[in-house]
Amino acid sequence: MITSRGIAVSPGIAIAEAVVLEPDASRVRKRLVAPAEVDRELQRFESALSASAEEVRALSVTTAETLGPELAKIFAFHAGMLADEHLLGQVRHSVRNDRVTADYAVYAVLSRLASTFSGHRDPYFRERVTDIQDLQRRILGKLHRPLDLGLAAITGPCILVARDLTPSQTATLDTAKVKGLVTDYGGRTSHTAILAHALGIPAIVGLEHATRDVNTGDTLVVDGKRGVLIVDPDAPELLAYREENDRDADREQKRGKLRDVQAVTRDGTPIELLANIEFASEIPGALDNGAEGVGLFRTEFLYLAAAEEPTEEGQLKGYRDAIRHLAGRPLTIRTLDLGADKLSGLAGVGEDDHERNPFLGCRSIRLSLQNLPMFKRQLRAILRASAEGPVRIMFPLISGVMELRQAKMVLNDVIEDLDDEGIAFDRSVEVGMMIEVPSVAIQARCFAEEVDFFSIGTNDLVQYTLAVDRCNERVAPLYSACHPAVLMLLKEVIRAADRTGIPVSLCGEMAGQPEYVMLLLGLGLRRFSMTPPAIPEVKQVLRAVSIEQCRRVAGKASRFDSDREVLNFVRDELSRVLPEVYSGRA
Template sequence: MQIKRGIPVSPGVAIFTAFVMDAEDQPVPRRPVAMAKTGEEVDRLEKAVAASIVEIEGLTEQTASSLGEDLSKIFSFHIGMLNDPQLIGQIKTMVRTQRVSAEYSVYTVLRKLASTFAAHDSQLVRKTVTDVKDLERRILKHLIGSSREDLKNLKGSAIVVAHDLTPSQTAMLDKRKIKALVTDAGGRTSHTAILAHALGIPSIVGLEDVTSEVSTGDTIVVDGNRGIVVIDPDAAKLMEYRQEARQMAKHATMLRELKDKPAVTKDGTEITLYGNIEFPDEIHLALSNDAAGIGLYRTEFLYLASDVIPSEESQYESYVTAIQNLEGRPLTIRTLDLGADKVVEDLTPMSLWQERNPFLGCRSIRLCLQNLPLFKTQIRAILRASVEGPVKIMFPLISNIMELRQAKMILSDVKEDLEDQGIPYRDDIPVGMMIEVPSAALQALTFAHEVDFFSIGTNDLIQYTVAVDRSNERIANLYSAAHPAVITLIKEVIRASQRAKIDVSLCGEMASDPEFTMLLLGLGLRTFSITPPAIPEIKQIIRSVSIEQCRRVARKVSGFDSNREVLNYLKGEAGKIMPEVVGGRSIGY
């Protein structure tokens, strides 16, 4: 048995045999052609390119239908390359001047382009290597066919293991057969990861060498919750995961019975449960899990899923779609949180996204305040959409009062511009901010007099408080929501919001973990904004406890001085209510 750790991009547990996609690309041999035949080769190339465009257009429509318009835009880059006269001209020129076959020219030119992109300083450019390989495979398929190991050869259910999947391959995955996905390469914001998450199958990327360790037919376990792949599990590990899978299935059935029941504690305190989304198309999942609205719309994914910077009009259409899908429920739109691990190259100079420590650099609200046309375009789109329904606007990563005031001033400027142009907008749109850095948490009362609401972003708050990069496996054990300092900051933010009589929610991963629910309720939190699939689980905890019971938990936790004590105690308390779930889950992050 072997255990490998990677980057989890979609949760869930799957136990099936592996289907290993070819990790090595087959070379195309150089085949000379007679001068008189080069014209025929160019004709073959043009037909193959035309057929590829038709295929991609069909794939775009299919993706739009199944996963939404925003995700389908991923393939605009592919069509753009196939319509690029310079690129296709380069291939044709090679056919004519070197008198070689069309397939060899495609292979050579696109391999060279992929190598150039792979060596580029830009993370975004390097990320498009899989797109170029995708195009190469597609064109070659029309020129010479394909004998490669293909998903079409798959007979039954399996877990796909690949060095990396192209966006096309990921979008074409059949959920009836493909039960999970693991890859050597990839990151959280790659096109493949975004599509895998949207498909809703357990997925782990960044495993480095999983394809060399697994063979087709091997039994493997994919734990998308923890980012763990177990290769050839022994009987004990297999039994452990199968038991956990049965418990989760049984528990999921029980949770479905909570549908349409209110999130109210045993002593009658109403709790609001919102959902977190990346795209408007995810709203139906949130509503199907009884979300009262959307507490966090991460708008940066509109940029990350597209190869062009979204225009004001395209953003406006996305926001209006989200508002209409919510049918009168509230929508909180967070302004762009780009930078650090989420990079869109066209928005920043090379010097900025090559920063030595991007998490402490020009990201999020800082990037927006240094790029006012970008910031104003988004605010205009939000304000225009606000007339369609209840919308709130939220600024991320505010660390000092001047940043907040500058952002609010820009909001006022955009309102004036819209007023001058006679464009309707909601003047009284609620304005809030994320609390995700210690300086903001410590000054929460000051900020509370300047905004309508807070949203505590624990993902960043934890890493900034304990000085741990949450993506660094070597120190991952130090990244914990249970750290007493983190809990103290959360308590102070909630207390400040209560004193100022403004709303406060918590939208980080901590809110989605049932072991922390009682603690957060005991600290005074009454609004959770969480990943949609976690809503029924959190609702069950809420309906099973009283506020006084939760306050006792919070008082007990305040006396602990280590995250280990906190974790063990919270796990024990939650286990009394939900032993079938808590017993099989890790509460570290």
């Protein structure tokens, strides 16, 4: 049994035999052509280019119909490259001046570009290499050199293992056959990862050596929740995962019953359950799971899915779509939460600034405040959308009071501009902030006087409090949301919000984990925001407990010295409340 850990990009558990896709070893040979054949080669290229562009347009339409218009924007990068005269000019120049075949010119120019992108220090560029390879494969296919990775040969349920997949390949996967996806390369924001998540395929990327360690026919377990791949699991491990899969399936069947059941504790305390989303198209599914609104609309993919900074009108459309789907339910939009390391090539931001530690550098609200035109465009789009439904604005990664006040001043400037232009917006739009930095959690009372609401982002709060990068396999076990220091900060933030009379929610992964429900309720939390599939499970737990019972759990948990003691305790309490559900695998 081999166990390895990668980057979890799409939740769920898949158990099936592996199909390992061999890397595309096809290399186009350099072949010279006679001067009289140059025009014919150029015509072949133009025809292949036209056919490829039409195919990308069709794929974009299909993706929009099946996965939503936001995901279809991924292929705007492909369309842009197919219309890039500088890039196409290199191919034409190679055919004319070097007198090579159109096939070789396409292969050489795009291979060179892919190599340049792969060596770029910016992760955004490195993650676009598969897009370039996708286009290369597509154009060469139109030049009668099909480069098939064997996807068409898949006949039954399997887990796909590959060095990487292109966005086109991922978008067209047959989910009836492909039950899981594992790749050597890729990151959280790669287009392949985004599409796998949208398709609902459990997926792990960035495993580095999966294609080396796995053979076609091996039994695999893909744990998309924890980022764990198990090759040829032993009998106890396989049984445990099958039982967990069965429990997940049972919970899925109960969703319909829980959707319209009120989120209220056993003693009658109402709890608000909201959804975290990336795309407006996710909202119908979130409502099906029982979401009462959106507590976190991550706007980053509006930027990452495009080849350039999205326009004000483009952003406005995305926000309006979300408002229409929600039909009067609340929508909380978080302003851009990316670093300069992700946007340098996209928006002309920080192109010459190399940051050794981007997580402690120019990102989130810091990046927005240093790029005011971009920040104002987003705020204008959010405010204009607020005229059509309830919208709240949330600033990420605030670390000091002056930073928050500066962000509010920029917002007020935008409000004045809209007033001067006679553009409608909701004047009562609420303004809140994320609690993600220990300095803010410690000063929570001060910040509560400045905003309309808090939202605790435990993912970053834990990371910054414990000085642990949860994506670093060597220290990931030290990352723990139930560390006593983290619990102290949570308690302080919730208490400060209650004393000031502003609502507080928790939108980190902790909110969607059943073992923490009683603990968080006991600390005073009454608003949870989570990934939509987690809502029914959290609702099931909170309906089985009383607030007094939860206060006792939180009180005892607060007296433990280690995160392991806390975790074992809350899991034991959960198994006592719902033994028929939580007496198995932790």
